[in-house]
Amino acid sequence: MAQNILEIKNLNVEIGSREILKDVSLQVRSGEIHALMGPNGTGKSTLAHSVMGNPKYKIKGGRIALNGKDLTEMQIHDRAREGIFMAFQEPVQVQGLRFINYLRTAYSSLHPNERLEYKKFVEEVKELLNFFGLDNSFLDRGLNDGLSGGEKKRMEALQMLILKPKFIILDEIDSGLDVDALRTVSKAIERAKVGGAGIIIITHYQRILDYVKPDFVHVLIEGRIAESGAGDLARVIEERGYEYYKGELNAKIE
Numbered sequence: 001m002a003q004n005i006l007e008i009k010n011l012n013v014e015i016g017s018r019e020i021l022k023d024v025s026l027q028v029r030s031g032e033i034h035a036l037m038g039p040n041g042t043g044k045s046t047l048a049h050s051v052m053g054n055p056k057y058k059i060k061g062g063r064i065a066l067n068g069k070d071l072t073e074m075q076i077h078d079r080a081r082e083g084i085f086m087a088f089q090e091p092v093q094v095q096g097l098r099f100i101n102y103l104r105t106a107y108s109s110l111h112p113n114e115r116l117e118y119k120k121f122v123e124e125v126k127e128l129l130n131f132f133g134l135d136n137s138f139l140d141r142g143l144n145d146g147l148s149g150g151e152k153k154r155m156e157a158l159q160m161l162i163l164k165p166k167f168i169i170l171d172e173i174d175s176g177l178d179v180d181a182l183r184t185v186s187k188a189i190e191r192a193k194v195g196g197a198g199i200i201i202i203t204h205y206q207r208i209l210d211y212v213k214p215d216f217v218h219v220l221i222e223g224r225i226a227e228s229g230a231g232d233l234a235r236v237i238e239e240r241g242y243e244y245y246k247g248e249l250n251a252k253i254e
């Protein structure tokens with residue numbers, strides 16, 4: 001398995017003139033699952049967007065590097081080409097862009113040195129649609145166009161498997177999923193891990209972590225990592241509640 005490393009180092013991020021992320025550091029390696037937990041509005045999606053390179057999020061300090069290569073100044077599509085994939089909390093809809101065409105372009109851009117055999121590729125996508133309980137008509141639908149909430153999330157998980165990125169950020173992939181879909185998406189995450197991806201799962205619930213065992217858990221409170229630990233920290237967080245960490249963090253800062 002290729003050993004890749006994604007390093008987020010002392011990241012400070014502003015939106016408008018408001019400081020959202022404060023000195024966030026995180027290292028993710030191939031085959032690791034990190035869960036990033038925290039209450040609403042604490043900066044989880046901001047971290048995901050900042051790593052992906054959304055220009056709304058201004059990086060005021062720190063850096064993001066993949067295998068030592070600095071991505072901090074790179075645009076979104078270049079970061080994607082380097083192998084970072086993000087499943088959005090609210091996936092974008094593009095009418096008229098057929099899903100299969102989108103996938104094919106995305107795959108070729110991610111793996112420029114591979115000759116893509118279209119027929120084989122389509123077969124693989126169909127197999128995955130079947131795995132996610134979606135029928136073949138989804139191949140021809142516009143990207144996320146008119147899909148239900150849960151269907152969108154499953155299609156995002158499908159992209160993660162087919163595109164084979166080095167690093168995957170899943171922003172609340174579990175929200176709006178029924179229990180069967182949650183199980184399927186969890187299996188997909190395990191598959192991506194076995195395939196060698198490094199994964200960050202953003203969630204505020206323990207629920208998905210009953211199915212996917214994270215190797216590391218981080219609690220983000222008011223833009224700072226308040227605590228990091230092994231997989232079982234998720235359960236402790238659920239018991240303590242986020243208020244406990246707010247208190248801890250404030251005591252540390254003062």
Ligand SMILES: Nc1ncnc2c1ncn2[C@@H]1O[C@H](COP(=O)(O)OP(=O)(O)OP(=O)(O)O)[C@@H](O)[C@H]1O
Nearest residue numbers: 015020038039040041042043044045046047056204
């Ligand atoms: N585009 C934006 N413009 C202005 N403020 C923003 C923008 N995006 C995020 N924020 C603010 O930044 C803070 C962090 O938001 P973020 O979306 O990162 O939170 P989150 O931890 O993902 O929350 P949730 O669990 O609700 O998804 C919030 O106070 C939010 O209002």
Ligand SMILES: [Mg+2]
Nearest residue numbers: 044045046089
């Ligand atoms: Mg969010």
